[in-house]
Amino acid sequence: MTQTVKIFDTTLRDGEQAPGFSMTEAGKLKMAHALAALKVDVIEAGFAAASPGDSQAIYRIASEVEGPTICSLARAAKGDIEASAKALKPAKNRRIHVFLGTSPLHREHKLNMTPAEILERIGSMVAYAREFADDVEFSAEDAIRTEPGFLIETLSTAAQAGATTLNVPDTVGYATPDEIYQLFRQLSQKVSRPAGVIFSAHCHDDLGMAVANSLAAVRGGARQIECAVNGIGERAGNCALEDAVMALRTRRDAFGIATGIDTTKIMAASRTLSQVTNTHTPRNKAIVGANAFAHESGIHQHGVLRNRETYEIMRPEDVGLASNQIVLGKHSGKHALKARAAELGYTLDGPALEAAFVRFKAIADEVGLVDSARLTALLSEEAPGTHDP
Ligand code: KIV
């Protein structure tokens, strides 16, 4: 039987914490419905103790969104756990996500706590969260910069106190894929935990390695990865959901692990995010950028028009796009011009094609991309070919 990895989506929590990505309650609800359509396993809907607005948004999502488990983040403190429990009350399946910094930097400079105090706090607060929810996740914040021996102790303590998911955040995006792989292998062997407790990766993208690190964690034994649509999140962001999911799917030969994601809803989720945050997705963003399935250069266009696998490793339909795109610009060739002209009702061959091509290149040099309107104008004035609208 194929093994699976859970997709924990934190677009509405870590993602929303990033400057420029805050959402209204209505926006969060709309995005949560898009995430449910994607079939993510867990929606981290917010941080209930952060603000009354966030608590209210979690409550609405917990009341109205069906399918995924709904989760709220909480510091390892009674007030935060109670706020999360209250906001999650209407959810059919709820998770409280308790976190505490474990690295020397966090212990000494942020929390002013000794290792023994950290362990005591983790044990007592995870147990407290279990009084409100059967599903409790514990995150050792800044796990990657925590001494491995102490990290094993913190995660074992959380598991013994009732945590069902043990999250290992690379809070500052510092790790390399090799290190992450080795760490998860070590944790899988050394953390003492009841059967069924799983490890999770939460990777930030400060060095551009969040997706590679999350996939390395899966290879090392993680069975949950925390991601955000379009990779939004603190600073450079989190692991991009669409990248990790499509990598696991496209390279199932390399990973042998499936997700439960309906990938045909990826494009819709990405567009919903752009709409509710009023932001633009970069053209070259993997999977969801405007260029991800577009071809402008003549050599690529010629190949794709004959067999799209020459330059495409995924099918656009699999991520929710109707088709790939042949874009006409100064690098484009005659094959693409002829094909687009045919779509517009013009049959171009021989001298008509040659003449249109010369004129097309001149315009492309001037304007960059030649859209359908410009091409129609050019063909109407130039092409002595047959017009068959
Ligand atoms: O990056 C991080 O450490 C976090 C935790 C709260 C999970 O977002």
Ligand code: ZN
């Ligand atoms: Zn984070």
